[in-house]
Amino acid sequence: GESVGLHLPTLSVQEGDNSIINCAYSNSASDYFIWYKQESGKGPQFIIDIRSNMDKRQGQRVTVLLNKTVKHLSLQIAATQPGDSAVYFCAEKTPDKLVFGAGTILRVKS
Amino acid sequence: DAGITQSPRHKVTETGTPVTLRCHQTENHRYMYWYRQDPGHGLRLIHYSYGVKDTDKGEVSDGYSVSRSKTEDFLLTLESATSSQTSVYFCAISWGPGGEQYFGPGTRLTVT
Numbered sequence: 328g329e330s331v332g333l334h335l336p337t338l339s340v341q342e343g344d345n346s347i348i349n350c351a352y353s354n355s356a357s358d359y360f361i362w363y364k365q366e367s368g369k370g371p372q373f374i375i376d377i378r379s380n381m382d383k384r385q386g387q388r389v390t391v392l393l394n395k396t397v398k399h400l401s402l403q404i405a406a407t408q409p410g411d412s413a414v415y416f417c418a419e420k421t422p423d424k425l426v427f428g429a430g431t432i433l434r435v436k437s
Numbered sequence: 438d439a440g441i442t443q444s445p446r447h448k449v450t451e452t453g454t455p456v457t458l459r460c461h462q463t464e465n466h467r468y469m470y471w472y473r474q475d476p477g478h479g480l481r482l483i484h485y486s487y488g489v490k491d492t493d494k495g496e497v498s499d500g501y502s503v504s505r506s507k508t509e510d511f512l513l514t515l516e517s518a519t520s521s522q523t524s525v526y527f528c529a530i531s532w533g534p535g536g537e538q539y540f541g542p543g544t545r546l547t548v549t
Binding site: 370371421425 | 471
Protein backbone atom coordinates (compact mmCIF):
# COMPACT_ATOMS: atom_id res chain seq x y z
CA GLY A 328 0.00 0.00 0.00
CA GLU A 329 0.91 3.67 -0.22
CA SER A 330 2.96 4.71 2.81
CA VAL A 331 1.94 8.34 2.43
CA GLY A 332 -1.26 7.51 4.32
CA LEU A 333 0.40 6.69 7.64
CA HIS A 334 -0.60 9.00 10.52
CA LEU A 335 -3.15 10.93 8.47
CA PRO A 336 -6.73 11.53 9.67
CA THR A 337 -9.17 9.12 8.09
CA LEU A 338 -12.76 9.62 7.03
CA SER A 339 -14.81 6.47 6.41
CA VAL A 340 -18.12 6.84 4.59
CA GLN A 341 -20.70 4.49 3.19
CA GLU A 342 -20.99 4.32 -0.57
CA GLY A 343 -23.70 6.72 -1.70
CA ASP A 344 -23.37 9.03 1.29
CA ASN A 345 -21.94 12.53 1.10
CA SER A 346 -18.37 13.18 2.29
CA ILE A 347 -17.01 16.34 3.85
CA ILE A 348 -13.25 16.81 4.12
CA ASN A 349 -11.95 19.78 6.06
CA CYS A 350 -8.81 21.87 5.88
CA ALA A 351 -7.55 24.76 7.98
CA TYR A 352 -5.10 27.19 6.41
CA SER A 353 -2.65 29.48 8.10
CA ASN A 354 -2.20 32.66 6.07
CA SER A 355 -5.08 35.14 6.10
CA ALA A 356 -3.57 36.76 2.99
CA SER A 357 -3.86 33.58 0.91
CA ASP A 358 -6.08 34.31 -2.07
CA TYR A 359 -6.23 31.00 -3.94
CA PHE A 360 -6.86 27.46 -2.80
CA ILE A 361 -6.81 24.08 -4.50
CA TRP A 362 -8.01 20.62 -3.60
CA TYR A 363 -6.03 17.63 -4.86
CA LYS A 364 -6.82 13.92 -4.88
CA GLN A 365 -4.05 11.34 -4.65
CA GLU A 366 -4.76 7.70 -5.37
CA SER A 367 -2.42 4.99 -4.17
CA GLY A 368 0.80 4.93 -6.18
CA LYS A 369 -0.03 8.03 -8.22
CA GLY A 370 0.72 11.71 -8.22
CA PRO A 371 -1.80 14.27 -6.91
CA GLN A 372 -4.57 15.26 -9.31
CA PHE A 373 -6.32 18.63 -9.39
CA ILE A 374 -9.97 18.45 -8.31
CA ILE A 375 -11.24 22.00 -7.87
CA ASP A 376 -9.99 25.45 -6.93
CA ILE A 377 -11.45 28.58 -5.40
CA ARG A 378 -10.37 32.18 -5.14
CA SER A 379 -10.76 34.23 -1.99
CA ASN A 380 -13.43 36.46 -3.53
CA MET A 381 -15.76 33.44 -3.56
CA ASP A 382 -17.42 31.50 -0.75
CA LYS A 383 -18.45 28.49 -2.76
CA ARG A 384 -17.61 26.78 -6.01
CA GLN A 385 -19.19 23.71 -7.51
CA GLY A 386 -17.85 21.09 -9.86
CA GLN A 387 -19.05 17.71 -10.91
CA ARG A 388 -20.16 16.02 -7.65
CA VAL A 389 -17.76 18.23 -5.69
CA THR A 390 -18.25 21.54 -3.90
CA VAL A 391 -15.61 23.62 -2.15
CA LEU A 392 -16.61 26.03 0.61
CA LEU A 393 -14.34 28.78 1.86
CA ASN A 394 -14.76 30.52 5.21
CA LYS A 395 -12.18 33.28 5.39
CA THR A 396 -13.31 34.39 8.83
CA VAL A 397 -12.03 31.19 10.44
CA LYS A 398 -9.52 30.31 7.70
CA HIS A 399 -11.22 27.09 6.81
CA LEU A 400 -12.16 25.34 3.62
CA SER A 401 -14.00 22.14 2.98
CA LEU A 402 -14.48 19.73 0.13
CA GLN A 403 -17.87 18.10 -0.21
CA ILE A 404 -18.26 15.01 -2.38
CA ALA A 405 -21.81 14.03 -3.25
CA ALA A 406 -22.88 10.40 -3.54
CA THR A 407 -19.44 9.07 -2.67
CA GLN A 408 -18.25 6.20 -4.82
CA PRO A 409 -15.55 3.54 -4.29
CA GLY A 410 -13.40 5.36 -6.85
CA ASP A 411 -13.32 8.37 -4.53
CA SER A 412 -11.13 6.45 -2.08
CA ALA A 413 -7.87 8.39 -1.91
CA VAL A 414 -5.89 10.93 0.05
CA TYR A 415 -7.19 14.48 -0.33
CA PHE A 416 -4.95 17.55 0.10
CA CYS A 417 -5.74 21.20 0.27
CA ALA A 418 -3.17 23.74 -0.88
CA GLU A 419 -2.98 27.49 -0.33
CA LYS A 420 -1.18 29.97 -2.52
CA THR A 421 1.62 32.06 -1.11
CA PRO A 422 3.14 34.80 -3.32
CA ASP A 423 5.29 32.37 -5.30
CA LYS A 424 4.34 28.81 -4.45
CA LEU A 425 1.70 26.47 -3.08
CA VAL A 426 1.78 25.18 0.49
CA PHE A 427 0.15 21.78 0.96
CA GLY A 428 -1.66 20.35 3.93
CA ALA A 429 -0.80 16.86 5.17
CA GLY A 430 -4.00 15.35 3.78
CA THR A 431 -7.01 13.27 4.80
CA ILE A 432 -7.63 9.66 3.85
CA LEU A 433 -11.10 8.97 2.48
CA ARG A 434 -12.24 5.35 2.67
CA VAL A 435 -15.47 4.35 1.01
CA LYS A 436 -17.29 1.32 2.38
CA SER A 437 -19.38 -0.70 -0.03
CA ASP B 438 0.03 12.72 -15.43
CA ALA B 439 -0.32 13.56 -19.10
CA GLY B 440 2.64 15.54 -20.38
CA ILE B 441 4.87 14.93 -17.36
CA THR B 442 7.16 11.96 -17.00
CA GLN B 443 9.64 11.07 -14.29
CA SER B 444 12.56 8.70 -14.52
CA PRO B 445 13.40 6.38 -13.02
CA ARG B 446 10.11 5.40 -11.38
CA HIS B 447 11.84 3.27 -8.76
CA LYS B 448 15.42 3.28 -7.57
CA VAL B 449 17.37 1.61 -4.80
CA THR B 450 20.79 3.03 -4.07
CA GLU B 451 23.42 2.88 -1.37
CA THR B 452 24.32 5.57 1.12
CA GLY B 453 26.96 7.93 -0.24
CA THR B 454 26.23 7.39 -3.92
CA PRO B 455 25.09 10.21 -6.24
CA VAL B 456 21.57 9.99 -7.65
CA THR B 457 19.87 12.05 -10.35
CA LEU B 458 16.14 12.08 -10.95
CA ARG B 459 14.71 13.48 -14.14
CA CYS B 460 11.47 15.28 -14.82
CA HIS B 461 10.41 15.83 -18.40
CA GLN B 462 7.42 17.89 -19.57
CA THR B 463 5.87 18.40 -22.97
CA GLU B 464 3.53 21.22 -21.87
CA ASN B 465 5.98 24.13 -22.18
CA HIS B 466 5.15 25.32 -18.65
CA ARG B 467 7.56 27.88 -17.28
CA TYR B 468 7.58 26.71 -13.66
CA MET B 469 8.78 23.31 -12.49
CA TYR B 470 8.98 21.95 -8.96
CA TRP B 471 10.47 19.06 -7.02
CA TYR B 472 8.67 17.80 -3.91
CA ARG B 473 9.25 14.96 -1.54
CA GLN B 474 6.43 13.12 0.18
CA ASP B 475 6.87 11.29 3.47
CA PRO B 476 4.32 9.70 5.80
CA GLY B 477 2.42 12.37 7.74
CA HIS B 478 4.25 15.30 6.12
CA GLY B 479 2.34 15.92 2.94
CA LEU B 480 4.26 17.43 0.05
CA ARG B 481 7.35 19.46 0.89
CA LEU B 482 9.03 21.65 -1.66
CA ILE B 483 12.70 20.90 -2.34
CA HIS B 484 13.58 23.27 -5.21
CA TYR B 485 11.76 24.97 -8.00
CA SER B 486 12.56 26.61 -11.29
CA TYR B 487 10.98 29.66 -12.89
CA GLY B 488 12.80 29.40 -16.18
CA VAL B 489 15.82 27.93 -17.91
CA LYS B 490 18.80 28.24 -15.56
CA ASP B 491 16.60 30.01 -12.98
CA THR B 492 16.11 28.02 -9.78
CA ASP B 493 15.43 28.66 -6.13
CA LYS B 494 15.35 26.72 -2.88
CA GLY B 495 12.30 25.33 -1.17
CA GLU B 496 11.77 24.42 2.46
CA VAL B 497 13.83 21.18 2.44
CA SER B 498 16.67 21.90 0.01
CA ASP B 499 19.65 20.71 2.09
CA GLY B 500 21.41 17.80 0.38
CA TYR B 501 19.78 18.44 -2.99
CA SER B 502 20.72 20.40 -6.09
CA VAL B 503 18.83 21.04 -9.31
CA SER B 504 19.51 22.05 -12.85
CA ARG B 505 17.37 23.21 -15.74
CA SER B 506 19.18 23.61 -19.04
CA LYS B 507 16.05 23.24 -21.19
CA THR B 508 12.44 24.23 -20.66
CA GLU B 509 11.30 20.63 -20.72
CA ASP B 510 13.78 19.06 -18.30
CA PHE B 511 14.32 19.61 -14.58
CA LEU B 512 16.91 17.44 -12.84
CA LEU B 513 17.15 16.74 -9.12
CA THR B 514 20.52 15.51 -7.84
CA LEU B 515 21.40 13.99 -4.51
CA GLU B 516 25.17 14.47 -4.41
CA SER B 517 25.67 11.85 -1.69
CA ALA B 518 22.50 10.01 -0.83
CA THR B 519 21.57 9.43 2.82
CA SER B 520 18.93 7.17 4.36
CA SER B 521 16.90 10.25 5.34
CA GLN B 522 16.42 10.92 1.64
CA THR B 523 14.43 7.73 1.22
CA SER B 524 11.13 9.10 -0.01
CA VAL B 525 8.73 9.45 -2.90
CA TYR B 526 9.70 12.35 -5.15
CA PHE B 527 7.20 14.23 -7.26
CA CYS B 528 7.79 16.70 -10.04
CA ALA B 529 5.15 19.32 -10.82
CA ILE B 530 4.68 22.04 -13.42
CA SER B 531 2.65 25.23 -13.57
CA TRP B 532 2.16 28.23 -15.84
CA GLY B 533 2.86 30.75 -13.12
CA PRO B 534 3.93 31.09 -9.48
CA GLY B 535 1.51 29.72 -6.93
CA GLY B 536 -0.94 28.61 -9.58
CA GLU B 537 -2.47 25.24 -10.30
CA GLN B 538 0.23 22.60 -10.43
CA TYR B 539 0.17 19.37 -12.42
CA PHE B 540 2.05 16.44 -11.00
CA GLY B 541 4.08 13.63 -12.46
CA PRO B 542 3.69 9.97 -11.42
CA GLY B 543 6.47 10.05 -8.81
CA THR B 544 9.78 8.31 -8.20
CA ARG B 545 10.18 6.01 -5.23
CA LEU B 546 13.78 6.26 -3.97
CA THR B 547 15.19 3.94 -1.34
CA VAL B 548 18.61 4.63 0.13
CA THR B 549 20.06 1.63 1.95
